[in-house]
Amino acid sequence: MILVTGGAGFIGANFVLDWLAQSDEPVVNLDKLTYAGNRENLASLHGDARHHFVHGDIGDSALVVQLLRQHQPRAVINFAAESHVDRSIHGPEDFIQTNVVGTLRLLESVRGYWGGLDAEQKAGFRFLHVSTDEVYGSLSPTDPAFTEDNPFEPNSPYSASKAASDHLVRAWHHTYGLPVLTTNCSNNYGPYHFPEKLIPLMIVNALAGKALPIYGDGQQVRDWLYVKDHCSAIRRVLEGGRVGETYNVGGWNEKPNLEIVHTVCALLDELCPRSDGKPYREQITYVKDRPGHDRRYAIDARKLERELGWRPAETFESGIRKTVQWYLSHEDWVSHVQSGAYRDWVQKQYASESAA
Ligand code: NAD
Ligand code: TYD
Numbered sequence: 001m002i003l004v005t006g007g008a009g010f011i012g013a014n015f016v017l018d019w020l021a022q023s024d025e026p027v028v029n030l031d032k033l034t035y036a037g038n039r040e041n042l043a044s045l046h047g048d049a050r051h052h053f054v055h056g057d058i059g060d061s062a063l064v065v066q067l068l069r070q071h072q073p074r075a076v077i078n079f080a081a082e083s084h085v086d087r088s089i090h091g092p093e094d095f096i097q098t099n100v101v102g103t104l105r106l107l108e109s110v111r112g113y114w115g116g117l118d119a120e121q122k123a124g125f126r127f128l129h130v131s132t133d134e135v136y137g138s139l140s141p142t143d144p145a146f147t148e149d150n151p152f153e154p155n156s157p158y159s160a161s162k163a164a165s166d167h168l169v170r171a172w173h174h175t176y177g178l179p180v181l182t183t184n185c186s187n188n189y190g191p192y193h194f195p196e197k198l199i200p201l202m203i204v205n206a207l208a209g210k211a212l213p214i215y216g217d218g219q220q221v222r223d224w225l226y227v228k229d230h231c232s233a234i235r236r237v238l239e240g241g242r243v244g245e246t247y248n249v250g251g252w253n254e255k256p257n258l259e260i261v262h263t264v265c266a267l268l269d270e271l272c273p274r275s276d277g278k279p280y281r282e283q284i285t286y287v288k289d290r291p292g293h294d295r296r297y298a299i300d301a302r303k304l305e306r307e308l309g310w311r312p313a314e315t316f317e318s319g320i321r322k323t324v325q326w327y328l329s330h331e332d333w334v335s336h337v338q339s340g341a342y343r344d345w346v347q348k349q350y351a352s353e354s355a356a
Contacts, residue, residue, distance in 0.1 A: 001026040003073040005058050005106065006080030008033060010193045011130070013041035015079065015231045016051065022235075026050040028071050030064070032057045032098075035341050036083065040333060041192045059102040061109050068113035075126040075238060076110050078103065081165075084196055085134075085158045086349055089291055092157035099161035100168070103129070107172045114178060128181045128238050129169040133223070133248065134159035135184060138294035145223075145298035148184070148246050155292050166246075173244045181241040183234055185249035186299040190227035190319065191326045194337060196345060198222075198257060199320075202264045203327045204334055206280045207272065212265075213350055216289030218258030221296040225251035226319030229312035236310045247308075250299025253316040260320075267324040287350070 002019070006012040007029035016027050026049075031037045033055055045051040052071070056063045058080045068076075080102065082088065082095045107127070114125050136146040137153030152167075154160040166182055173180040193200040202212050233249040241247060255263075265280035274280060304310045314322070327334060 001028060001071055001073050003028045003030065003067065003071065003076045005030045005076070005078050006037070007031055008037035008039055008041055008053075009079060009083070010036070010041075011188055011227055011230060012079035013038070013192050014190065014227045015077070015234060016042065017044065018228060018231045019235070020045065020048065020050055024050060026052065028052045028054060028067060028073065030054045030056055030058065030067065031080065034082070035345075036194050038192070038194075038337060040336060057098075057102065058106040059098065061105050064106060064109040065112065068109060074121070074124060075128065076106070077128045077130065077234065077238070078106060079130045080106075081162065083158070085156045086196070086290065087345070088156055088158035088161070090348065092161075095157050095161040099158075100164045103165040103168055107168060107178070111172060111176055111178055123179075126179050126181055126238055126243070127169070127172075128183070128234065128241075129166065130234065131166050131182055131184045132159065132162050133184050133186045133250070133297050133299050134294065135163040135166055136297075139296040139298055141221075141296065143296075143298075145250070145300035146184075146248060147300045148248055148303055155294055159294075170244075179243045181237050181243065182246040183237055183249050184246060184299075185230050185233070186223035186225050186251060186297060188225055188227045188230050190323050191330075192333075193227070193323075195334065196342070196349075199260065199264065199323065200327065202261050203268070203324060204338070206265060206268050206283055207327075210283065211285040212261055212280075212283045213285055213287040214258060214261060215287060216293060218261070218286070219256045220293060221254050221256050221298065222260075223250050223298045224253045224255060224260070224316055224319075225249065225312060226314040226322070229314055229319075232313070233304060233310050236308045237304070240308050242307070247304045248299045248301050249304060249310075250301040251312045251314075251316065252301070254296075254298050255316065263320055264324060267321060271324060272328055
C-alpha cells in the first residue's frame with residue numbers, strides 16, 4: 001500500500017481517486033483537514049475498503065510513526081502543504097509550520113521506518129515529494145523555461161517554504177540515503193480546485209454575478225496543467241524515476257492571466273449564458289497587484305518526457321472545457337466549500353481592494 005498526505009486537498013484528492021480507479025493497491029490518506037481539505041472530494045470512496053482516511057498532521061510524529069508501522073507502505077507521497085500565495089502573504093507562519101517543520105518531521109518519521117525495513121523493502125521504498133515551479137522564482141518574457149538545473153530563487157513566503165522543503169528532501173537523500181523523488185509542477189487546474197485560486201474563483205464569481213478581480217495588469221504568465229496530467233506524471237515518476245532526482249512537470253501551456261479569464265468567460269457564455277445576454281467578461285475588474293507578484297513561470301518538462309516517456313493527455317482547450325463543465329455540474333460542492341471560513345477569506349483579501 002501507499003501513504004498519501006494531503007489527500008483531501010485539490011491535487012491529493014484527484015491523485016487518490018485516479019490511483020484507486022486504476023489499481024487495487026490500498027491508500028492510507030493522512031490529512032489535517034485545514035480549510036483546503038475537504039472529505040467531500042473523496043465521497044465516491046465512501047465504504048471502499050481500499051481507502052483508509054486518517055485525520056491528522058504530518059508534523060505529528062507519534063501518529064505518523066504509528067501509521068507507518070501499522071500499514072507498512074511501500075511509498076509515501078507528500079502533497080500536504082499550505083498552498084495559497086495570497087494567504088502566505090497575509091500569514092506566513094502556517095506555511096513554515098506545515099511546509100518546512102511538517103516536512104522535516106515527516107522525513108524523520110519516514111527515515112526511522114525505512115531504516116527498519118529489510119534490504120529488499122528498503123531498496124524498493126520511495127518518498128515522493130510534490131513541489132512547485134515557484135521555487136525557481138520569476139522569468140523575464142525572453143528567458144528559457146525552468147529546467148531542473150535552475151537555481152532556487154523563491155519570492156513569496158509560500159515558494160520560500162516549498163523551496164526549504166525541497167532542500168530538506170534532497171538533504172535526507174544525500175545524508176541518510178533515503179530514496180526520495182521530487183516533482184516540481186506548474187499551475188494545476190481541474191475538478192475539486194478550491195475557489196480561492198484563479199480559475200475556480202473566476203468560474204464561481206462569474207456565475208454568482210460578482211466581480212472577476214485581475215491583479216495588476218493581468219499580463220502575468222503561468223504554465224497551466226490539467227490536474228489529472230499532474231497525477232499521471234507523479235505515478236510515472238513513482239514507478240520509474242531515478243532516486244534522488246527531481247522532475248519538472250508542465251503542460252507547455254504558458255498563458256497570461258487575462259487570457260485565462262477571457263477563455264473562462266467565453267466558455268461560460270457558451271455553456272451557461274447570462275440571463276441578460278451580456279458577456280461574462282463585463283464582470284472583469286482590475287484590482288491592486290499582489291505584493292512581490294512573480295511575472296512569469298514556464299516549465300521545461302523534457303527530462304520527464306525523455307527519461308520516463310510522460311506527456312500530458314489534455315491540451316489547455318480540452319482541459320479548461322472539462323473544468324468549466326465540472327463546476328457547472330457540481331453546484332452542491334461549490335456551495336459547500338463556500339462556507340463561513342471561505343467568506344471570511346474573500347472579505348479579507350478583496351474587500352479593501354481598489355480599482356487600479
Ligand atoms: P490544497 O491546499 O488544495 O491541499 C492541501 C491539503 O493538505 C489539504 O487537504 C490540507 O488539509 C492538507 N494539509 C495541510 N496541512 C497539513 C498538515 N500539516 N498535515 C496534513 N495535511 C495537511 O493544495 P494542492 O493545490 O492540492 O497542492 C498539493 C501539493 O501540490 C502542495 O504541496 C503544493 O505545494 C503542490 N503544488 C500545487 C500546485 C497547484 O497548482 N495547486 C502546483 C504545483 C505543486
Ligand atoms: P493563483 O491561482 O493564486 O496561483 P499562483 O499564484 O500560485 O500562480 O494565481 C494565478 C495567477 O492569477 C497569479 O498570477 C495571480 C493571479 N490572480 C488574479 O489576478 N486574481 C485573483 O483573484 C487570483 C486569486 C489570482
